[in-house]
Amino acid sequence: MxxxxxxxxxxxxxxxxxxxxxxxxxxxxxxxxxxxxxxxxxxxxxxxxxxxxxxxxxxxxxxxxxxxxxxxxxxxxxxxxxxxxxxxxxxxxxxxxxxxxxxxxxxxxxxxxxxxxxxxxxxxxxxxxxxxxxxxxxxxxxxxxxxxxxxxxxxxxxxxxxxxxxxxxxxxxxxxxxxxxxxxxxxxxxxxxxxxxxxxxxxxxxxxxxxxxxxxxxxxxxxxxxxxxxxxxxxxxxxxxxxxxxxxxTHYPVELEDEIAVIRQEAQLSAVVPDVLLEILARFTRALRNSPAVNQASGVSARFSIAGAETIAAAARHRATVCGEDAVARLVDVQTATDVLRGKVEFEPGEEGREGQILEHLLRTSMAQAARTHFGGLNFSPLVEAFDGATTITTGEHVTAEHFLAELPELEASNLYDEIVERLDADASAGHRAGAIELALEGLYLAQELSKETADGQTIYG
Structure with missing residues (x-):
């Protein structure tokens, strides 16, 4: 002024x-x-x-x-x-x-x-x-x-x-x-x-x-x-x-990039949230807007994805405080958003009791789309073969990035981990690196290349 x-x-x-x-x-x-x-x-x-x-x-x-x-x-x-x-x-x-x-x-x-x-x-x-x-x-x-x-x-x-x-x-x-x-x-x-x-x-x-x-x-x-x-x-x-x-x-953003830009602009983030996680949230929001199970006359507000991004950042900040690491959001934090956002979506009357299943399904679909978009063409055979039936990798809300990275199996004559990180334009910090590899593992699970068990806030890939 x-x-x-x-x-x-x-x-x-x-x-x-x-x-x-x-x-x-x-x-x-x-x-x-x-x-x-x-x-x-x-x-x-x-x-x-x-x-x-x-x-x-x-x-x-x-x-x-x-x-x-x-x-x-x-x-x-x-x-x-x-x-x-x-x-x-x-x-x-x-x-x-x-x-x-x-x-x-x-x-x-x-x-x-x-x-x-x-x-x-x-x-x-x-x-x-x-x-x-x-x-x-x-x-x-x-x-x-x-x-x-x-x-x-x-x-x-x-x-x-x-x-x-x-x-x-x-x-x-x-x-x-x-x-x-x-x-x-x-x-x-x-x-x-x-x-x-x-x-x-x-x-x-x-x-x-x-x-x-x-x-x-x-x-x-x-x-x-x-x-x-x-x-x-x-x-x-x-x-x-x-x-x-x-x-x-008026209308909701037509292009995915505009949806991500709105989230980045409006969300008050208490931790670093990589772009790929905002992309998953944007895809998730758009999937809800196209779902026949959701009341489209009510709409799915941009505040849904904005609140989701803030919740993801809060989960990362919570883990950083408890575990003593940098506050960088990872894929494990995305699940926390669906737990608190259910009330921001109006479902059709016939879907009563299935709200959680619908949200879980659309979130998995959004993760799979993001994984295919960024990792298409990568050869994941060395990583899949490293799981020999006994090898497992544990991640979760209270598993630090350093601990997760230390558990990764060594891949002989392969720089696959570096290629995964490069595909997401992530920096070399442990939080960004762990987040990128977590998305790759989730993509392999959704493609039925790996198994996954979830319990007590922990996820085990095998």
Whole structure:
């Protein structure tokens, strides 16, 4: 954040050559400037480059209010919050103005009186763009007073007439004048409350207790909604839906790389998690989204894989603390994620009692896909032949990487272990090396080349 301009009066603002723009002009000009300069206006938004973002950019250039429709965990709220970066960093307002009025255009009675009294000495303050984005979760208990405003009984008690505009206590939308108002989960808003927004979005005025205040509000209304909410909890009323200039459908990442990028970006990891484990989580999440056993109307949120990555990192940190090694996640930690993520997936009614089996099956499938992708073409014969019926390798939640590596059978005239590590671009540390070889052993087990027994948090390959 830079410091605000050193301009404190209306006269100084005029002398600076400042040009007043409407909110939509400001958003459009800044968006076009970024596009012309080759800058990314939407940092951190992965997988929307060719679908959602072009639609949103066209809507902003057209000056439309926008509603984003999509299942949970598709990045709708993050995308709405990114809109604030398209505003000017600092914008002038009348100092003390309740509705952030521009010094060139006061709209309330109080500000007009101050402008007439102070003239060119009208005090000017500067508002940062972060303060021009207002977000409201549309809960059923939201009232018209919360969004639009109501008569303030304290001001009436002070002696003002009931019809005096100065008795009005303004709600969230008027207070966001010259800014962006984001309503999350719009269908949860009671229908009678949605009606109160009709004038704001079309005529740009507000009505409070029968008084029509002709305030030329300059706000951009954006909203998010889950399509299933139209039948389960509520709906967007038709007149309000008609007033949104653009209805944009969001989606989960189409490419595996975008799914991995979202996990890496959003997860708060307490240990090192190799890329291949994030890939397995991403494949696991995508398999759930395609499974007929999962309720796809509910969706499988990106938060599923993000929480999974954080759980895997926590398991690695736990082992590192107990066993005294570097905190590097390995394949043995992936299993811990399924134990705590079951509640984040909605299964079809006919699958009751089989939830654990479904998760286990899809996780094994994801591991097998990752192993085939990275180890395809490697000759594992020396490793398979080393298991002569008596040789076994033990790994598990409390088996250190050094102990696991020490148990590996020696492979004469073969550098297979090094090739396995190279295929995953892993470094030479014990944790990364052990994790890579564990994935190879699991791949051999899933290909029915090795056997595996699991009990008490330990896995024995033989």
């Amino acid at each position: 830079t410091t605000s301009p050193e301009i404190n009066t209306l006269a100084e603002l005029r002398a600076s050559g400042h040009v007043q723009k409407s909110l939509r002009e400001e958003l459009r000009d800044n968006l076009l400037a970024k596009l012309a300069a080759g800058e990314d206006p939407w940092p951190g938004m992965h997988g929307f480059e060719n679908t959602v973002l072009p639609q949103l950019e066209r809507a902003l250039i057209a000056g439309h209010d926008v509603v984003l429709l999509g299942e949970r965990g598709q990045g709708k709220t993050r995308l709405l919050r990114t809109l604030a970066t398209l505003l000017d960093e600092w914008t002038p307002v009348i100092d003390g103005s309740e509705l952030h009025e521009h010094p060139y255009e006061p709209i309330t009675v109080e500000s007009q009186r101050r402008a007439a009294t102070d003239g060119e000495n009208l005090p000017v303050a500067w508002l940062h763009r972060d303060e021009r984005y207002v977000e409201k979760l549309s809960t059923p208990d939201t009232s018209v007073a919360d969004l639009i405003g109501d008569v303030d009984p304290m001001r009436v008690a002070e002696g003002r007439r009931l019809g005096d505009p100065e008795t009005i206590h303004f709600g969230l939308v008027p207070r966001a004048n010259r800014g962006i108002v984001a309503l999350n989960e719009l269908p949860d808003l009671a229908e009678r409350i949605q009606v109160a927004l009709l004038n704001v979005m079309e005529e740009r005025d507000i009505q409070v207790r029968g008084y029509v205040l002709r305030l030329p509000l300059d706000v951009l209304m954006v909203a998010s909604a889950n399509p299933e909410d139209y039948t389960n909890r509520g709906r967007i009323i038709t007149p309000l839906k008609d007033r949104f200039g653009a209805e944009i459908r």
